[in-house]
Amino acid sequence: MNVVDLLVKYPYFAEVVAGIRRPGAYRWLDFTQQNADLDRLDLADTAAFDDYVFGKRLEGGKYLGVGGYAEHRTIYHRSAHFSTANEEPRCIHLGMDVWAQAGTPVYAPLAGQVHSFGFNDRFGDYGPTIILEHSLESYTFYTLYGHLSLSSLEGMEAGRPLQAGEAFATIGTYPENGHWPSHLHFQIITDIGTHRGDFPGVCTLSDRDRYLALCPDPNLMLQIPSGT
Known part of the structure; x- marks a missing residue:
């Protein structure tokens, strides 16, 4: 068992995010090289x-956008945060995104407590970030929420308990959310090590x-039906 x-x-x-599992409420978005639209788009221009x-x-916000786990993404070329001259670029997305309006x-998908939080304030980074700690049977694991609003961090405390279904944050807008179109980066982490308020959301090949x-x-926790 694990x-x-x-x-x-x-x-x-x-x-x-409320309604995320409702059929017809969302579209799966592709940010890999298979998406030819990205070749014509100035990704450094957040607007x-x-x-x-x-x-x-998403037709003017008519739909939520979802997807991205394990994608080899081209959109990270927009930011030096993911690529430097002396290091292998990071391009594999480790979370799942829910593209939704700011606010x-x-x-919380499951009862737990606040593990840590931080403001990762670099172009292309998470922006305001909260990490929750959960336990199931004898196992402890973590969920990370990136690209939040700055107001989500106001009054936040490590150790704060949360019930399943309790609202604890809101999706942020750019530039405070790391200069991204508004969305939530949701990630499960089985071993967080010494990280606090941050954890890699993109890795190298x-x-x-x-x-x-x-x-x-x-999606083990988001439980969004695939292919809809």
């Missing part, structure tokens, strides 16, 4: 990127297997 086995058999998690996501792909509430083992598919 954390993944427990998540697979757990009967129900509260929705992290243009936002207009593409919410204007073109959308974020709910060479580290892919190691990090995907640490960060299993977030």
